[in-house]
Amino acid sequence: MILVKNKRKTILWKIVKEKITELIKREISQIEASLQRLTISQHPFINQVSEYVLFSGGKKIRPLLCVLSAKSLNENIRDHIYETSLLFEYLHVATLLHDDVVDSAEFRRGRKAARNLWGNQATILVGDYLYAKALRLASSLEKAEIMHAITETTLLMSEGEILQLLHLDDTYISEASYEEIIFRKTAALLACSCKVGAILGGGTSSQIDGLANYGLKLGMAFQIIDDLIDYTSTETGKDLGKDFREGKITIPVIFTLDSASEEEKKELISLLKKRDPSQQDFQRSVEIIERNGGFQKSFEKAKNFVSQAVESLETVPESAYKDALLYIANYLLERKK
Amino acid sequence: MILVKNKRKTILWKIVKEKITELIKREISQIEASLQRLTISQHPFINQVSEYVLFSGGKKIRPLLCVLSAKSLNENIRDHIYETSLLFEYLHVATLLHDDVVDSAEFRRGRKAARNLWGNQATILVGDYLYAKALRLASSLEKAEIMHAITETTLLMSEGEILQLLHLDDTYISEASYEEIIFRKTAALLACSCKVGAILGGGTSSQIDGLANYGLKLGMAFQIIDDLIDYTSTETGKDLGKDFREGKITIPVIFTLDSASEEEKKELISLLKKRDPSQQDFQRSVEIIERNGGFQKSFEKAKNFVSQAVESLETVPESAYKDALLYIANYLLERKK
Numbered sequence: 189m190i191l192v193k194n195k196r197k198t199i200l201w202k203i204v205k206e207k208i209t210e211l212i213k214r215e216i217s218q219i220e221a222s223l224q225r226l227t228i229s230q231h232p233f234i235n236q237v238s239e240y241v242l243f244s245g246g247k248k249i250r251p252l253l254c255v256l257s258a259k260s261l262n263e264n265i266r267d268h269i270y271e272t273s274l275l276f277e278y279l280h281v282a283t284l285l286h287d288d289v290v291d292s293a294e295f296r297r298g299r300k301a302a303r304n305l306w307g308n309q310a311t312i313l314v315g316d317y318l319y320a321k322a323l324r325l326a327s328s329l330e331k332a333e334i335m336h337a338i339t340e341t342t343l344l345m346s347e348g349e350i351l352q353l354l355h356l357d358d359t360y361i362s363e364a365s366y367e368e369i370i371f372r373k374t375a376a377l378l379a380c381s382c383k384v385g386a387i388l389g390g391g392t393s394s395q396i397d398g399l400a401n402y403g404l405k406l407g408m409a410f411q412i413i414d415d416l417i418d419y420t421s422t423e424t425g426k427d428l429g430k431d432f433r434e435g436k437i438t439i440p441v442i443f444t445l446d447s448a449s450e451e452e453k454k455e456l457i458s459l460l461k462k463r464d465p466s467q468q469d470f471q472r473s474v475e476i477i478e479r480n481g482g483f484q485k486s487f488e489k490a491k492n493f494v495s496q497a498v499e500s501l502e503t504v505p506e507s508a509y510k511d512a513l514l515y516i517a518n519y520l521l522e523r524k525k
Numbered sequence: 526m527i528l529v530k531n532k533r534k535t536i537l538w539k540i541v542k543e544k545i546t547e548l549i550k551r552e553i554s555q556i557e558a559s560l561q562r563l564t565i566s567q568h569p570f571i572n573q574v575s576e577y578v579l580f581s582g583g584k585k586i587r588p589l590l591c592v593l594s595a596k597s598l599n600e601n602i603r604d605h606i607y608e609t610s611l612l613f614e615y616l617h618v619a620t621l622l623h624d625d626v627v628d629s630a631e632f633r634r635g636r637k638a639a640r641n642l643w644g645n646q647a648t649i650l651v652g653d654y655l656y657a658k659a660l661r662l663a664s665s666l667e668k669a670e671i672m673h674a675i676t677e678t679t680l681l682m683s684e685g686e687i688l689q690l691l692h693l694d695d696t697y698i699s700e701a702s703y704e705e706i707i708f709r710k711t712a713a714l715l716a717c718s719c720k721v722g723a724i725l726g727g728g729t730s731s732q733i734d735g736l737a738n739y740g741l742k743l744g745m746a747f748q749i750i751d752d753l754i755d756y757t758s759t760e761t762g763k764d765l766g767k768d769f770r771e772g773k774i775t776i777p778v779i780f781t782l783d784s785a786s787e788e789e790k791k792e793l794i795s796l797l798k799k800r801d802p803s804q805q806d807f808q809r810s811v812e813i814i815e816r817n818g819g820f821q822k823s824f825e826k827a828k829n830f831v832s833q834a835v836e837s838l839e840t841v842p843e844s845a846y847k848d849a850l851l852y853i854a855n856y857l858l859e860r861k862k
Contacts, residue, residue, distance in 0.1 A: 233691055290650065319656070324680050326676075327669070330669040330673075335667075336665070336667075339657065339661040339663075345657075346653040349650045349653065353646055354570055
């Protein structure tokens with residue numbers, strides 16, 4: 189494939205890239221048009237809260253993966269695919285709403301969290317509603333395989349949320365536990381979005397497995413990069429990483445605790461455990477992680493998952509949609525924010 | 526049918542009644558044995574919270590209705606039905622957990638509410654988990670009709686929860702709105718339990734509809750009786766009804782506000798709106814409702830739903846299981862607590 193195996197001349201690459209990003213934009217706008225069209229509920233209040241979270245500028249990555257997976261196997265799939273793909277956005281947003289209540293979050297995607305506007309009660313219940321709505325949409329497909337994939341995934345995810353809550357203050361979380369957490373938190377739903385797309389696209393079982401695995405590895409890479417830029421994207425002297433502020437142990441810290449001196453370990457842990465850490469505390473943590481190669485190792489890990497994601501697409505025939513999937517995987521590694 | 530159409534001699538009736546209650550007990554103990562056998566999760570914490578609510582002495586009415594409906598159509602249905610029926614208990618308990626968080630409940634079924642032991646966060650997430658578990662169980666049946674019924678019901682229920690939250694302080698709730706609320710809150714899930722049982726029992730479409738309708742009307746009667754005894758079951762001078770304490774408008778109040786004098790209306794409303802009502806306030810409300818026939822009318826309404834439930838079973842052939850369903854409907858009206 190163009191993006192991976194060869195390095196073509198810059199000008200050719202630019203044209204290809206433009207075509208791919210155009211295709212992605214087109215698909216996203218179709219997804220968003222479907223979202224506008226679909227009635228969430230007959231009740232204005234439910235719509236108001238749902239729309240607040242559904243139209244909050246998220247990238248609709250889960251529906252996009254579902255659509256691209258389906259189209260990579262069947263370019264002429266019916267337009268119904270856009271509506272169907274939204275079920276993954278509903279599921280995602282439902283978990284965000286409950287997360288925000290569980291974490292007492294003040295903000296989400298740069299805006300006030302829904303719970304700050306409508307209270308915890310309504311937020312829990314609208315979360316339940318969107319979850320039910322997603323399952324309703326899924327069941328209308330009348331495919332046992334799809335229902336199976338989705339219910340298996342939501343079970344994994346909700347179990348993961350509980351494990352995460354229980355491990356909240358666990359400083360010595362292993363790399364394996366971290367992988368388990370991000371698999372359940374992020375990768376499982378991305379895998380499911382691709383899998384359901386592949387099923388709807390009429391894929392063979394090896395194509396379905398391939399696309400599901402692509403989604404899984406992409407999800408792992410996606411979360412690692414997310415956790416990485418939580419440390420590296422903040423403007424110096426201006427802001428603290430959210431994970432650091434919350435004392436959450438993510439992969440850059442895990443790698444650092446693995447190789448740092450006893451002294452540095454103790455210091456990093458005490459910085460992470462501080463109730464109200466300062467900008468200096470954050471900077472100092474970044475230094476310790478940087479010196480121990482924590483960022484570099486995290487990036488390598490993400491890169492490794494991206495390679496695995498790309499390899500998983502072997503069974504998928506060449507097409508503009510496959511190119512888009514490959515592009516998304518590689519683009520991940522360029523994320524700075 | 527024995528219970529409804531004729532009045533046999535007391536001694537004969539006693540024998541019949543004993544047989545039916547024996548059958549019901551046997552089915553409940555099979556359901557409970559399944560519940561003991563089934564692993565909720567690999568994680569001790571999730572099991573601990575789930576078991577706390579699942580084994581809290583509830584009557585397992587939803588699984589029971591599912592099993593009886595199935596067996597009324599196919600006595601030799603496989604034992605798998607007991608496991609399957611549990612999905613309705615999971616769904617029910619999931620809504621109770623979220624309800625308790627939404628209502629900041631201190632107690633549930635005479636014990637501390639789960640949220641009082643494990644906090645709101647874990648309670649929300651274990652609720653999500655049990656919901657996912659129920660859907661997982663449902664999807665393993667691989668029947669689109671069942672998945673459709675269940676997802677439709679959970680959607681109705683979660684929408685109902687939100688509407689109830691929004692109407693919380695609404696004193697002038699109509700009889701129709703009340704019916705809509707209790708349909709979503711209670712009757713829809715009972716209807717679904719019977720419907721799924723009927724589908725699994727291989728019923729014809731008129732049998733499936735009949736049993737679903739039985740569950741629906743039973744659920745309506747059940748909730749009305751529940752709301753009625755919230756006023757009438759408390760020991761005089763000792764306790765206040767929960768609905769009264771919370772200022773919740775239920776059917777005895779609705780009937781009273783319909784027919785009371787302006788003076789009585791005002792008094793009843795102001796009593797219901799009191800922040801911290803006394804035993805005297807409660808007694809006074811009971812008097813006003815009693816004088817206006819609010820209890821009697823509520824009981825008649827429940828009785829009417831019970832008749833409809835019984836009529837709905839016309840398409841179901843005579844059997845001990847059908848007798849049990851009829852018994853449950855009639856027994857409802859004898860509930861005192």
